[in-house]
Amino acid sequence: KNNVAIYYGQGANQPRLSHFCEQTTSDIINIGFIHEFPKSVGDYPGSNFGNQCDGTFFPGTGLLKGCHQIWEDIPICKAAGKTVLLSLGGGSATTQSLKDVATAESFADFLWYSFGPYDSSFSSLEWTAAMKGELYPRPFGTVAVDGFDLDIEYNGNVGYAAMVNRLRKHFAASTEQKYYISGAPQCPIPDKQLGDAISKSWFDFIWVQWYNTAACSASSGTGKFNFNEWVKVIEASANPNAKLFIGLPASPEAANEGFYLTPAQVKPLIKTYVSNKHFGGVMLWEATAGDNNLIDGSTYTQHIKDILYD
């Protein structure tokens, strides 16, 4: 009801993740991004987490190896009761797509064995190029994420429903904890990239990017802001009880011109929709922008959290 989801990983000069683990203002943290997708079965994805890694890669891949601060800090966030998801795609993944279902399912297996619960029969902490193909690497060491976020912004629908269903198969077979899938569609309906996946595979959270598209953004006002239409999309989807979050930019620079709303402007919007049974909370793009956007001595993220608890 009053959850705040924030994206972390692409912020300008961002602090390490633990800075956000220690704040009570967020409940879900999406770490972005796996921004390069496998081109075919067995191919490795690539990652980018801004300033957080040491620039070393798994040999012959675009997958970052030395993300010490992230794997040290994810347990701090989890111990603080936060859900930590690994986000796929993002705004810079302009050329990424999934060729076919086989590639999609291979990608899902890679994500599960590389970033899910550590299983030494499938994954190796001391991965070498020689082992590529038999074992999976562990970019975050033995640390596991709580699930995956699909921030798919380009190149259409192929494979994402199959990928989510494959991940769900792994989730169902696991015993140690609950895992989650979320998606960040743009606000026009149907979303070109995620519409098919949302209708055919189980999402727990949908945070719509109600910015950057004047036809339906929050800043475009009632009559254009299409929350109620997205409720219908959810109710017709594979998980009719998915939680719907209002996605907003956390500072004026965090989105295109004209899409930022001040806390005072967000308040009536939240008041209107908070009682909807699908309302899950607010998603903010992104953590560092919100942290640096100080208003009356509090961060933007704090203001949003306060409104949700009003």
Ligand SMILES: CNC(=N)NC(=O)NC
């Ligand atoms: C330009 N792309 C973005 N701002 N992406 C997001 O806000 N993803 C949640």
